Amino acid sequence: MLHFVGVPLQTLLAVGGAAAALVVTLYILKLKRRPVPVPFSRLWERILRDKEATSLFSQLKRLLSLLLQLALLALLLLALGDPRTAQNLVEGRNVVVLVDASASMQATDVSPTRLDEGKRQLTDVVRGLGGSDRMIIAQMDAAVTPLSTLTNEVSELEGALAAIKPSETRADFPRALRFATDTLRGLPNPEIIVVSDGALGQAVDPLGAVDLADTKLSFISVGEGSKNAAITGFSVRRYPLDKSRYEVMLEVTNTGKEDLDLDLVLCGDGSLTDTTRLRLKAGERLPRFYPNLSGASRTLEAKLAGVVSGSDPAPDPCKPGALVGGDDLPADDVAYALLPERRRSRIQVVTTGNMYLEAALLLDEYLDVTMVSPKRYPADGKFDVTIFDGVAPPPAPGSGHIFYLNPSGKDVPFTVDKEILDDNPNAPLGFDELDEKHPILRYTELSGAHVWRAHLLKPEKEDKVVGASVRGPMLIAGRRAGYKFVALGIDLRDTDLPVMISWPLLLLNVINDFVEEDTGYISSFATGTVWRIPAPSQLETATLVDPSGVERTVPVQDGRAVYLGQRSGIYTVRAGTDADKYETMFAANLVDPQESRIEPQKELAVGETKAGEVSGFTVGVRREIWAYLLFAVIAISVIEWLTYHRRVTV
Amino acid sequence: MGLLDFFSRGPKSLRGRTTAADDELFDDEFQRKLDYLAMVSKRVFSGAMRAERRTRKTGSGVEFADHRDYAAGDDIRAIDWSAYSRFQRLLIRLYEEEEDLSIYFILDSSSSMGFGDGEKQRHAKRICAALAYVALANLDRVTIVSATDELSGRMPETRGKARIFRIFRFLSGLKSEGHTDLEDSLKTFVAQHKRKGLAVLISDLYDAKGFEKGINVLRYNKFEPFVLHVTDPNDRSPELRGDVRVYDCESGEEREVTVTQKILERYAKAYDGYVEQVKRFCTKKQVAYYEASVDVPFDELILRVFRRGGFLR
Numbered sequence: 001m002l003h004f005v006g007v008p009l010q011t012l013l014a015v016g017g018a019a020a021a022l023v024v025t026l027y028i029l030k031l032k033r034r035p036v037p038v039p040f041s042r043l044w045e046r047i048l049r050d051k052e053a054t055s056l057f058s059q060l061k062r063l064l065s066l067l068l069q070l071a072l073l074a075l076l077l078l079a080l081g082d083p084r085t086a087q088n089l090v091e092g093r094n095v096v097v098l099v100d101a102s103a104s105m106q107a108t109d110v111s112p113t114r115l116d117e118g119k120r121q122l123t124d125v126v127r128g129l130g131g132s133d134r135m136i137i138a139q140m141d142a143a144v145t146p147l148s149t150l151t152n153e154v155s156e157l158e159g160a161l162a163a164i165k166p167s168e169t170r171a172d173f174p175r176a177l178r179f180a181t182d183t184l185r186g187l188p189n190p191e192i193i194v195v196s197d198g199a200l201g202q203a204v205d206p207l208g209a210v211d212l213a214d215t216k217l218s219f220i221s222v223g224e225g226s227k228n229a230a231i232t233g234f235s236v237r238r239y240p241l242d243k244s245r246y247e248v249m250l251e252v253t254n255t256g257k258e259d260l261d262l263d264l265v266l267c268g269d270g271s272l273t274d275t276t277r278l279r280l281k282a283g284e285r286l287p288r289f290y291p292n293l294s295g296a297s298r299t300l301e302a303k304l305a306g307v308v309s310g311s312d313p314a315p316d317p318c319k320p321g322a323l324v325g326g327d328d329l330p331a332d333d334v335a336y337a338l339l340p341e342r343r344r345s346r347i348q349v350v351t352t353g354n355m356y357l358e359a360a361l362l363l364d365e366y367l368d369v370t371m372v373s374p375k376r377y378p379a380d381g382k383f384d385v386t387i388f389d390g391v392a393p394p395p396a397p398g399s400g401h402i403f404y405l406n407p408s409g410k411d412v413p414f415t416v417d418k419e420i421l422d423d424n425p426n427a428p429l430g431f432d433e434l435d436e437k438h439p440i441l442r443y444t445e446l447s448g449a450h451v452w453r454a455h456l457l458k459p460e461k462e463d464k465v466v467g468a469s470v471r472g473p474m475l476i477a478g479r480r481a482g483y484k485f486v487a488l489g490i491d492l493r494d495t496d497l498p499v500m501i502s503w504p505l506l507l508l509n510v511i512n513d514f515v516e517e518d519t520g521y522i523s524s525f526a527t528g529t530v531w532r533i534p535a536p537s538q539l540e541t542a543t544l545v546d547p548s549g550v551e552r553t554v555p556v557q558d559g560r561a562v563y564l565g566q567r568s569g570i571y572t573v574r575a576g577t578d579a580d581k582y583e584t585m586f587a588a589n590l591v592d593p594q595e596s597r598i599e600p601q602k603e604l605a606v607g608e609t610k611a612g613e614v615s616g617f618t619v620g621v622r623r624e625i626w627a628y629l630l631f632a633v634i635a636i637s638v639i640e641w642l643t644y645h646r647r648v649t650v
Numbered sequence: 651m652g653l654l655d656f657f658s659r660g661p662k663s664l665r666g667r668t669t670a671a672d673d674e675l676f677d678d679e680f681q682r683k684l685d686y687l688a689m690v691s692k693r694v695f696s697g698a699m700r701a702e703r704r705t706r707k708t709g710s711g712v713e714f715a716d717h718r719d720y721a722a723g724d725d726i727r728a729i730d731w732s733a734y735s736r737f738q739r740l741l742i743r744l745y746e747e748e749e750d751l752s753i754y755f756i757l758d759s760s761s762s763m764g765f766g767d768g769e770k771q772r773h774a775k776r777i778c779a780a781l782a783y784v785a786l787a788n789l790d791r792v793t794i795v796s797a798t799d800e801l802s803g804r805m806p807e808t809r810g811k812a813r814i815f816r817i818f819r820f821l822s823g824l825k826s827e828g829h830t831d832l833e834d835s836l837k838t839f840v841a842q843h844k845r846k847g848l849a850v851l852i853s854d855l856y857d858a859k860g861f862e863k864g865i866n867v868l869r870y871n872k873f874e875p876f877v878l879h880v881t882d883p884n885d886r887s888p889e890l891r892g893d894v895r896v897y898d899c900e901s902g903e904e905r906e907v908t909v910t911q912k913i914l915e916r917y918a919k920a921y922d923g924y925v926e927q928v929k930r931f932c933t934k935k936q937v938a939y940y941e942a943s944v945d946v947p948f949d950e951l952i953l954r955v956f957r958r959g960g961f962l963r
Contacts, residue, residue: 033906039885040856041898043924044905047916114707319694 006082006626020070027066027164027400068640072633080630092132093616094150094178094187097122098140099164100196102171103527103590104598107197109152109225109328114600118195118222119161125220126157128617136183139159140176140196142169142528142566148449150183167566168331168590169528171196174205177212177606185214191216193614197223198601199634200596212609219611223600227256229280230332231302232598233287234524234589236339246339248290250302253281262326266290267301267318275317277307298585299570304333332596336570336587337524345515348399348515350377356498357405367511385514390491392416395483401514403507404487406455413480414487415458420471422452431467431474438466440477440486440509444502447565451497453562455489486510524587525565532560533573536582542575569577676779676818684780684814687956688787693857711930717741751790752807753845754873755782756839757824759796759803761900762856763880764826769944770880774852775821776948777878779814781850786811786954791841794820797835797853798828801842829900830857832864840871849873852942855928858901858939862931876938879928883945886921887914 004012038044099122105115122137129135134152137160139145148160160549173243177192185188192215194200201208233251238244254260259281266274273295280286303317306326327333347369351357361369372379378396386399392407407416422429429451434441457473459465463478474489490497497503525531535542537559544561546556547569554563554573561573568589574584604611662772720729720740733741763771782792786809794817796803805820832853839849849868855861855877868875890896890909897904907913925941932939942951 033893035904036890036894036896037765037899038888038896039854039899039904041896041901041905042856042858043917043920044896044907046920046923047913048905049906103901 002083002625004081004083007077009081009423012081012454018071019073019077023069023073024066027069028047029504037578065640068636072636072640075629075633076422077634079626079633081626082630085625092130092134092152093189094184095129095133095135095136095191096183097125097137097193097195098144098176098180099137099161100166100171100194100200101141101167102138102196102199103166103168103331103592103595104197104199104329105164105222106168106331107223107225107228107329107598109223109227109598113166114197114222115164115166118220119164120160121220121222122193122195123158123618125614126154126161127135129154129157130616137164138176138179140171140173140616141167142172142564143427144172144176144179146179146183147566150524167527169566170592170595171200172528173200174203174210177203177210178205178207179477181210181212181215189216190214191218193218193220194604194611195220195222196604197598198222198603198604199597200601201594203606209607212606215609216604217604217609217611218614219604220614221600221602221604223598225256225328226597226599227258227260228327228329228332228596228598229254229256229260229262230329230593231304231335231589232285232332232339232593232596234302234335234591236300236337238339243364245292245294248293248300248302249336250288250290250579251282251285252278252288252304253285253593253596254282255593255599256327257282257310257599260327263305263307263317264304265303265317266298267303268293268295268317270301271295271300272316272318273300298339299587300337300339302335302337304575323378329598331568332590332592334568335524335589335591336568337589338570338585338587339396343515344510345385346370346381346383348372348379348381348383348386349389350374350386350391350393352391354389354405354492356492356503357387357389357507360498360504363504364508364511385511399483401484402486403510403514404485405463406489406491407457407487408455413478413485414460414463414476415487417456417458417472419453419455420469429469431473432470433465433468435464435466438464438477439513440466440506442505442509444505444509444511445500446475446497446502446506449495449497449500449502451490451495453491453494455488457489484514486513490513524589524591526592527565527568527588527590528592529565529585529587531563531565533571533586534561534575535559535561535575536580539575539582542573542582543572545572547571676776678824680776680779682898684783687780687949687952688784707829714743714745714882716744718744720816751785752843752845753785753787753790753792754783754839754843754847754849754851754924755792755794755847756822756836756851757794757796758830758832758851758853758880759824759826760798760828760830760856761826762830762854764930765899766882766884768826770854770882770883771824771826773825773942773944773948774878774880777880777942777951778850778852779817779821780948780952781955782817783811783814786814786817791847792817795839796824797832797839799831800828800835801838802828804842831859832857832861833859833867836864840867840873846872847874848876850876850878852878852880853883854885858898865931865935866938867939877928877932878940878942878951879925881925881941881943883943886918888917890914 008295054216072260076502099118101115105113105118107114126135131154132152134150135157136146136150136158137148139147145619147163148156151157162417180192184192186349192212194217196348198221230253231250232253233249236246238246246591248266250264252264259279262278262280264276264278273293274290278286301318302325305317345368347361347367349357349369349371351371361367367465368383368385370379374391374393377393378399382398384400385403386395387403387405388407391406392404392409392412394411395402404412409416420429430449431446434446454469454474457474457476459473459476459478463476464475465473467475475487477484477486492498509547535556537556539556541553542556542561544563545551547567554561556575565571565588570585570587572583572585671842689817717730722741728742730741730743733739756776757774759771763774778794782794785792789809790810791807793807793960794805795801803820803824805817808816851865851868857864865875865877893908895904895906929939940951940955
């Protein structure tokens, strides 16, 4: 049964009757023919005599022509009426399509990739969109990126599908669902279609579980296999007391259901550092530790590759692009790390002589130490760090950051309080409270140090107390106009700290903190998170060069360039002009065991809502019959035109 | 003296007496071709075929032709006394009388000849002028009449090459109007022209009453018909399409027709049939016939006529 939702049926009948009468009248009226002179009409008479014999056929042809015109009229009127079948009288659907572009969608268990397969299936859905349906396509990875408007234009939606690019991050499913529910709020017949391999996790974010309410949830599952091994951990650190050497911790996990034979290759600065052949059982996590490595000064790269016919790895496994395969997801088979660039630090020590201090400074061969007596301060030159040992003159220009040891006087950026003595046997003087997360306390154990005499320090409001006794702060850190400082209110001769390993570590940690050279774990940024990369604080923007060489401008906030990274590899940040140029490099990795578990999920549930199969999108069938009627009108017109000009119907 | 000699005489030359229309229709190039054709005709008909035309009519010629019996009233000076002495019969000596040929050009000037861009009429005039010039150059007597359903114009008998410009002027003044009725017009023609001769009919032969009747009028009255059938490819393949009402440009008769490719093909076939019908009739009646298509240059046609013979003997 057809219902007319356009022009009402009564109106259509009235208009149709009038128009049909007009058409018939015009047809009955004799055609006024164009007069054309001929030189000798008798010749025409000869052929017209023959033609008259077929006049009955001519009449029939004329009748056919009239019927065609009436048919055209009827089709046009029907199209104006916008007829719908009863089941299609429902309002159009509003659909948000969330296409998972996370790293696992790069798996090649379906050809060419899961993402491409998902896009292919989605193409059929787009082409089966009803005329009153509207759809928006969004890419779901660490962020949600809408790639089209809410539209029913198939070309725009196909363009959006083509624009989906894979990323090397985890998909932020809750955020994507929030986007979808926000988009569909208040719209009739809302529907969310998720195209994914199902490794999406729970739809819960800090705001709580996502509530889909009455929104229909559909799921297109892609993927077949689960064969995958991944580098799930990759850390490097320099040895604090020998920064030319480093150690590497790697963790490899077989996330699939079958055993895998793999080569684990470690490359330093593009040269082979180590190769290990591994046999990983299904689900096995295998940590590997490489101590006391040297040779690489900048980049480290770990790779997993399948064993080819039991032979050795390729001759140059560290070549870019070499060693791929072995499992279904190559994206997690590579990890990167970057060692900070080593440079010599210039240290000025203002002291009347302090063996403990001088001895500790000898431990780091990358320190250029200049000893100067308080009277001859400042020494010539520019320094990264100045250590005031028992003195506190006003800092001269070029002194760099300052480490006060047992400061006194008023030319210090804080207040030196009263002297305290270890005179209470029930409460020995020492560090009772320590901010152990502070970088200058890394690897140290100051709580065991005994102190006989000290000066309490009164920090300013913005300063940080790093170590304090129950009687007050003794170790503080802070920042003043243009320089950092650390102050220890203890004379090294009034404590047993110098005989502990913690003293040189504390000293070197302070220096490293000042010159921002980290001896800790050199971990990379994780893809899919917002990176805060150190950059000159006076700048507002910096240039980020991604692993493929593409440059983009990123904002700098509080001395950090901010960027949501979605690809693993080695990045470079550049800032400033030629005279004041700043450049640093860092690594980014997809080290995400959840994303590496690529076994596809065939079902998807959000809270109580279980996703169903996609339905109601049949390619080639539109819900509006008027489109077909109009098409028929055009087709008949074309046929009429052709037959007229070929003199078939006249 | 050729035509160009006339032109070189300056402003008072014959050329100076031509009109603008003459210049267009009978331009220098045309006149140059006429000279050439006249020269070619002399070469073709030199010797036995001199320009003069002999008739069987006995008369005062010098060349003996035959004898016949004496009849009362005959000039006794013509009695062949030698024959009388041998045969005892009075025989009269007959001599071939030399006389110049009368050539009549009957030019169809009906509306159908000027149909379309009037190319048929122009072509007919050029052919007429060319043949007339050749005839004048051969010392024949030339008369031109224009025919529709009557004799609408007449240029009196003339001779001598110098009169060609008169012919030009006459032809230039002819308009294509009226409808064709060769029978009526040629009946008038034969009534007005007692002297028999060659009657060159230049026409498209679009005669609703039938072209045969007109030609037969000439035949039955002892004229020697010579048909130049002027045809135009545009008549055969008109550029018509769609629903039209065709009307005869002469009679105004109307027919409704929807012109399709098939109809056009059938029309072309009918046209070819008509031309073939004319040819068949002329062949059957031993009437000289030439198709003068406007596509074929007039000089080429004239040469073809010369080659076949029959126009000048």
